Amino acid sequence: MTAFFFFSNGTAAGREEMSAQVRLRLLPSARCLFDEPIQVKVAGLRSKQVVTMRARSTDDKGVVFSSMATYRADGNGEINLERDPSLSGSFVGVEPMGLLWSMTADTLHKRFQKTNTLNPHVVKFSVHEEEGEMLAEVTNERFLIKEGISRAPVKEGNLRGVLFTPPGKGPFPAVLDLYTFGGGLSEKRASLLASRGFLVLTVSLYGHDDQPKNIKEIHLDYFEEAINFLRKQEKVGSKGVGIISLSKSGDLALSAASFLPNVEAVVWINGCSANVILPLYYKKKLILPALMFDPKKRIPTESGAIISKYAMHSPLEEENKATLVPIERAKGRFLFVASEDDLNWDSKAYMDEMVERLKHHGKDNFETLSYPGAGHYLEPPYGPYCPSSFHGVAGKPVLWGGEPTTHAAAEVHLWKKIQEFFRTHVSCDTAQAKAKL
Template sequence: MTCEDGHLWQSVSHYQTDDDGVIDLTKHPSVGGSYVGCEPMGLFWSLQPGEKEGLRLRKKDVETPYTVDVSVLEGHISPLNSSKDEQIRRKHECELATVSLHRWYMAPGVRRIEIRQNRVVGTLFLPPGPGPFPAVVDLWGLAQGLIEYRAALIASHGLACMTLSYFDHKDLPGPRKRINVGDSYLKPRCVVCINGTFCSINKFFGEDGENINEEQKHWNINDQGCVSFRDFCLPSTVPPENFVQIEKLHCPLLFVIGEDDLCCPTVENADEIERRLHAAGKSHLFTRVSYPGAGHLIEPPYTPTCHTSTWASQPTHTIIQWGGNLQQHAAAQKDSWPRILTFLESNLRREDTP
């Protein structure tokens, strides 16, 4: 598969047919290649870039699909780390058959509406039909710009969803690096937090909106030069004035955790949030779903897993460790997505919803 930036992503799996020459992905395991075991969608979540390090697959234009070529090749080959042209040449040499698939984030009938009003910069996705629809606001942590694919997918499941940009976007007022969330007029019915922290996001930025580089004392760098921010937001390193006042929570909170998160100490953060809510008599509002072996970037199911990628927020070339074991992380994405949708549906469609 070639992404919108022109990079080739690939996955290789090794299968043995049955006596009739048939491969059933729901029954037959992959015995080698990019993954092993009975994984019907393994070819998708194990996609990796073959040419360049530090890449993360993110759909930019949700009104077009990804086109994925699935080929049957002669013999068992290994994932290729050569140039794009060399990979294509070698694939054609042993190709027996190929079929092209289209993978969409937007279902037919979903409407995409750009929002640029009252300091709000975002994109609204509406499901098919007249409505009214329960509504979700989609936020992406420290991700820059405007990211639409998860919001488009949520709307494809029947919920109106608006994804917001709150820093480093050309249409936002003020400096490009300044956090801008507009007025606090939302009263949520529920909150889903995926590998989040209990400290304010402003901890990461100075008064002028630039990065606070002196906090590098809490960075952990491995032998390959990749950075882990896990110790940056530990309860012991965060000043009390940066704590989110979680005791004021008034709606259900679903906290999704990857226990191998190398970007954020999510287990410790969840423990702290749970402790504070218990002390405030609000334990009933907190639900924790925890996944051993999963990293920071728990995305919709079958999204290619990403253990490291380039951090665009830094002026220098920095590779972040996100963590996660390949197959355990993929399993977490598959399991958490229906839980998230069910949680949203059950809370947003309550009979007492005005």
């Protein structure tokens, strides 16, 4: 389905020169999944006419995000964002999805929040005369959950989360999504992974539903409970599960792979190689003390946000080595992903340390991806790039790093790699699923 919206050119000269009206089209459809690219085309302009294109959206917290770019039509009065460069604005050059990822918040230090996966991310694209008058507008509905996917809240034992199950008999590979360490629950990445054929459980560690708002320690038993819950699902064909993480949850994913059975594959994105901030317990016994940070080493900036990259103590110092997660014990595979411009902490150094340690132990159960110019928050593609936002542990806004264009390209590349990695390394046995049925 192609959406067409028509507005007249608006000037007497324009009406005389053009028999057609200005048309703004989103191909192949104005309705798509959040992680799908679209082709943006404009027709019916004057030859070589310069116009401004805009995108605007409001997130689930009511924050308005917008972008703009200037384009010059070709000799036929047409613009194609896959072919034509932006001359100025939120980005420059040929960036087919630039109007989406370059959207910035109208309030400083706000991250795009999409908490309700059942409602689409609605973006209004528009074309304007240089003087500002609107020539055409179209609405893009970007869905976070594919039709037919089941979304079920989970409240079983200590577990608090949401389970996403694809339609059909399966079997499907199982993935545990530890989105990040922030309180509450994030469903966006989990619902999109389910839309790509994975059975996904996303869990909250604290701050959701009836969970405590603050915690002083973490218990690995919670993640063991989550893994066992996933493996019991009727449509799961995998003997074990995959785990995807980001930031602080990276070391939790490493710990799950190192201390618990049935973890076949871990995607570690911009995490640490040591257990950070809170001590980790298993069966009521301390298994990893916490690596801490020095608040005095945080760097203030004019925007009011801090750079925290240099504040963490080194896990390689003799007094901190006990905090290192013993990943050499893990039987599953790792995909380590590091952004080289991460300003939250030195993800690249942590990744390099883990690679050296695994090699030292004769292990080759890992793959690495390194993204120069990308920042801390690597998410599913085509959402607004986040330069800074409030950090719960720091208690103030932090800079996440990254150059927007490069960061957006990294998200597109990584999203495909994550799916390939899990499809390859999370076993999917039809007989296994039938036995459960």
